[in-house]
Each structure stands twice: as structure tokens, then as C-alpha cells.
């Protein structure tokens with residue numbers, strides 16, 4: 099069959115909502131796009147463990163500590179599902195991790211910000227997991243089978259994280275004036291970077307058109323960002339917090355909230371490696387990889403022995 103016929107058949111499958119599986123024919127660019135997106139996603143999950151892991155030993159009580167520990171472990175699990183899904187595209191996990199450790203690979207902008215107070219753990223669960231889910235619910239219907247199936251499980255766990263974070267914020271917002279101030283301060287710092295998580299606005303998003311054509315992404319960055327804003331504002335208002343955006347207001351004609359200008363300069367600066375914690379995050383991942391070397395070697399030796 100000619101390349102063109104293969105491509106037509108592939109597009110027909112995508113259009114008819116038939117999942118593409120690892121052994122199916124796929125355009126080389128589709129494979130590359132998936133490796134790019136899934137690996138960035140996997141890296142985000144494991145780098146995302148760091149800002150929250152930072153609070154495990156300082157959680158205010160045992161219940162909070164257990165829940166946070168479980169959440170951070172879940173993120174590690176998400177990384178594992180996603181690296182496995184990515185490996186079905188013919189790339190090795192070691193190569194993906196090398197790309198992360200050498201600073202070649204991207205991961206979500208959001209994890210380069212510090213978690214300064216306990217309220218930040220609430221804000222991360224509420225806003226960061228909230229934004230992640232908004233995107234991942236769409237990705238459950240992505241055209242690549244292994245990615246789509248990984249997303250189903252991840253979404254279930256992320257929605258638990260999101261509720262846990264919102265509950266932390268609710269308790270603080272209804273607590274003493276100092277606690278409420280702590281929650282407000284966390285919201286002020288995390289709001290704009292969370293909106294940036296959805297990626298550049300549609301006119302500046304080089305990958306969106308191709309990803310939508312192949313149903314890797316089902317909606318554009320701006321569409322998902324708007325849905326997140328519309329859902330999140332009433333939640334913040336209900337617990338008595340205010341959003342750090344003077345231009346935020348309900349627009350009945352659009353049936354959406356209008357919002358202020360996102361500082362894209364900050365976004366690109368953080369993505370390029372100049373955010374407040376980029377260096378620290380990479381160093382932590384490199385150290386974790388080096389510290390875990392003996393475990394990987396022992397596991398490989400054990401597997402080799404079993405095979406003989």
C-alpha cells in the first residue's frame with residue numbers, strides 16, 4: 099500500500115473514533131507528536147511530586163500527612179503509566195529520562211514555582227490538579243489507545259486530589275484571619291501560573307492544529323482554559339476568596355467569564371528554564387536517578403537470573 103493510502107486509512111480510523119494501537123500503521127509525525135506530548139506529561143507528573151513532597155514532613159496533622167503522602171505516590175504512579183504508554187511508541191524510558199535530566203525535555207511550567215506555606219498544598223490540589231483534570235478528561239478520548247487508557251485511571255485519582263486540595267482551602271478560608279490570609283496569598287500566587295498550564299493561546303500554539311486533526315487533543319488550549327476558569331471562579335467565591343484579576347467578570351453575552359491578560363513573557367521565561375525553582379527541580383530529579391541506580395541494577399540482575 100502506498101504511503102498516501104496508509105495515511106488516508108489512518109485518518110479514516112481517527113475520524114471514525116477507532117483507537118490507534120501500538121502496532122498499527124501511523125504517520126511518523128503522529129508518533130513524534132505523541133512521544134513529545136506523553137513524555138512531557140510523564141515528566142510533569144514526576145517533577146510535580148517535588149513541590150508537594152516538600153510538605154510531607156511538615157503537614158499539620160497525621161490525617162493531612164497520610165493524604166499528602168498518598169497523593170504524591172499517586173503522581174509517581176501516573177508517571178509510570180505515562181512512561182509505559184510512551185514506550186509503546188518505540189522509545190526507551192532511559193532515553194526519555196536522559197532528555198529530562200539534560201534539560202532538553204519540557205515539563206509543565208507550574209512545577210517551577212515554590213510551595214511556601216501549607217496553603218500552597220491546598221492551592222496545588224485545587225488549582226493545579228483542577229487544571230490538569232480539565233485537560234485530562236479531554237485526553238481520555240485521545241486517539242492513541244495506550245494514552246487514552248492511562249488517562250482514564252489518572253483522572254479518577256486526580257479528581258480525588260482536587261477535592262482534597264479544595265477541602266484544605268475551605269478549612270483555611272473558614273479558619274482564623276491569619277489562616278484565611280494564608281489561603282488568599284496561595285491563591286494569589288498560583289492563579290496565573292495555573293492558567294498558563296493550558297499552554298499558549300490558540301494563535302500562538304504551533305502544535306494544536308495538527309493534534310486536533312489527529313484527535314490527540316480534542317479541544318484547543320483556550321477552550322480548555324476557559325472551561326477551567328468558568329468552573330473554578332464560583333468555587334473560590336463560595337469559600338470567600340477573591341481572584342487576583344481585576345478584569346474577571348461574568349459575561350452573559352458569551353456565557354463565560356471574561357478575564358485579564360496572561361503574562362506570556364513570564365510563561366516562556368519559566369519554560370526556558372528561568373523560573374524560581376527550575377534548577378532545584380532538575381537537580382532533585384538527577385539526584386533521585388543517581389540514588390536509585392543500585393535498585394535498577396539489582397532489579398536487572400534479579401530478572402537476568404530468573405530468566406536463566
Ligand code: FAQ
Pocket residue numbers: 134135138139140142143146147150173204205206207208222226227230233294295296297298302303304305306309319369
Ligand atoms: N508548560 O503548541 P503548544 C499535572 C510548550 S500534569 C511547559 O500549545 P501542545 C498532574 C509545548 O510543549 C500537567 N511547556 O503545545 C499533577 C510546546 O513546546 P514544544 C501536565 C508548555 O502540546 C498535578 C510549546 O509550549 N499535563 O499537573 C506548556 O499543543 C499536581 C507550544 O505549545 C500535560 O502535560 C506548559 N504548561 O499543548 C502532578 C497534559 N504548555 O514541545 C503533580 C498533556 C505548552 O513544541 C501535582 N499535554 N508548552 O517544544 C497537553 O495536553 C499539551 O501538551 C498542552 C500543550 C496543552 C500542555
